[in-house]
Amino acid sequence: MPALNRRWLLAKRPSGESVGEANFRRVDTPIPSPKPGQMLVRNLWLSLDPSQVFFMTDRPKDGGIPLGGVMQALAVGEVVESRLPGYRPGDVVHGLLGWEDFTLTDGVATTNVQLAKVPRGTPPSLALGALGFTGMAAYFGIVDVGKPASGETFVVSAAAGGVGSVAGQIARILGLHVIGVAGGRRKCDWLVDEAGFDGAIDYLVEDVGSRLSALCPDGIDIFFDNVGGPVLDEALARLRMHGRVVLCGTTSRYLKIPRPPGPARYGALINVRGRMEGFFASDYADRFPEARKALAGWIRSGQLKPKEDVMNGLENAPKALARLFTGANLGKQMLKIADSSTGP
Numbered sequence: 001m002p003a004l005n006r007r008w009l010l011a012k013r014p015s016g017e018s019v020g021e022a023n024f025r026r027v028d029t030p031i032p033s034p035k036p037g038q039m040l041v042r043n044l045w046l047s048l049d050p051s052q053v054f055f056m057t058d059r060p061k062d063g064g065i066p067l068g069g070v071m072q073a074l075a076v077g078e079v080v081e082s083r084l085p086g087y088r089p090g091d092v093v094h095g096l097l098g099w100e101d102f103t104l105t106d107g108v109a110t111t112n113v114q115l116a117k118v119p120r121g122t123p124p125s126l127a128l129g130a131l132g133f134t135g136m137a138a139y140f141g142i143v144d145v146g147k148p149a150s151g152e153t154f155v156v157s158a159a160a161g162g163v164g165s166v167a168g169q170i171a172r173i174l175g176l177h178v179i180g181v182a183g184g185r186r187k188c189d190w191l192v193d194e195a196g197f198d199g200a201i202d203y204l205v206e207d208v209g210s211r212l213s214a215l216c217p218d219g220i221d222i223f224f225d226n227v228g229g230p231v232l233d234e235a236l237a238r239l240r241m242h243g244r245v246v247l248c249g250t251t252s253r254y255l256k257i258p259r260p261p262g263p264a265r266y267g268a269l270i271n272v273r274g275r276m277e278g279f280f281a282s283d284y285a286d287r288f289p290e291a292r293k294a295l296a297g298w299i300r301s302g303q304l305k306p307k308e309d310v311m312n313g314l315e316n317a318p319k320a321l322a323r324l325f326t327g328a329n330l331g332k333q334m335l336k337i338a339d340s341s342t343g344p
């Protein structure tokens with residue numbers, strides 16, 4: 001057990017194309033004690049997600065935190081001391097916690113993410129990844145927003161990332177023809193050789209439009225978008241009749257101030273009577289058990305292979321976040337801080 005609480009505070013809001021160590025300041029403070037109605041959680045694993053940069057803005061509606069505030073993240077932690085009814089030391093919980101060794105919480109959600117116990121036996125990395133918000137976004141984005149039919153053509157951007165890699169594999173399991181767009185040969189090889197995609201496009205060196213035309217000769221039924229920008233435009237231009245664009249995220253825009261203009265080719269939706277729809281995984285909280293059951297079943301049967309990119313050590317939190325914007329991560333980016341008291 002550490003003697004002090006290492007904490008990463010927001011020192012500078014992002015301005016420009018990158019985010020990383022220069023935006024944070026580390027302080028080591030005494031470990032706090034819970035008051036009545038609170039518990040002390042030791043953070044074990046942090047999830048890194050591109051949208052966490054919204055916590056770094058001054059926009060309260062996006063969960064923006066003040067300068068000098070502790071950086072937030074979805075995390076899995078272990079209760080070490082509890083004065084909160086319903087929680088006991090040793091319980092493993094998932095929720096919005098902090099970039100710090102220990103977080104004091106009253107268990108009340110300040111965002112749309114509710115603190116919840118992680119079922120016994122679920123590895124923390126899966127609780128954050130394929131069985132966490134990452135998996136929930138992939139599952140409901142496809143099943144509810146995309147409304148797939150077997151045999152349709154499915155294209156996903158940031159295909160080798162956390163959400164994209166699960167989304168593409170779900171689409172393959174559901175019988176769709178799956179093409180991934182990702183940055184770099186290493187990622188594209190993984191998509192085809194390991195994740196079972198039918199094809200992959202390296203948008204860093206290939207002409208995305210002509211490659212989409214070659215790999216999706218009859219057009220695209222579902223485009224699952226994680227990044228926005230030029231790839232979205234190329235996909236819009238190739239939508240089939242009644243095609244759907246699932247708006248999961250727009251990572252390419254998150255750090256840009258001012259935001260670049262939106263898609264130029266959205267008029268294609270009129271021609272194909274198409275639909276473009278955004279969603280939040282948290283909207284489906286009451287159906288998470290359904291998604292977890294399906295995803296866990298596919299993982300058990302070997303049809304779905306969760307891909308995790310794990311860094312170690314709380315001291316590396318800013319570096320882990322930066323990887324999402326340089327495209328260094330292959331699979332869901334996480335940071336392991338500590339083992340639980342009962343083992344890894």
Ligand SMILES: NC(=O)c1ccc[n+]([C@@H]2O[C@H](COP(=O)([O-])OP(=O)(O)OC[C@H]3O[C@@H](n4cnc5c(N)ncnc54)[C@H](OP(=O)(O)O)[C@@H]3O)[C@@H](O)[C@H]2O)c1
Nearest residue numbers: 051137158161162163182183226249250251252280281327
């Ligand atoms: N709607 C929801 O409920 C929900 C829930 C969870 C996540 N999300 C969103 O889903 C998206 C994926 O999240 P994730 O956690 O799985 O992250 P991720 O895709 O694992 O990581 C980000 C990836 O985005 C790509 N990227 C970064 N900067 C880019 C740029 N300028 N242009 C094009 N691509 C860029 C990189 O992949 P390449 O190397 O392939 O470019 C990078 O690896 C994010 O936008 C996130 O906010 C939405």
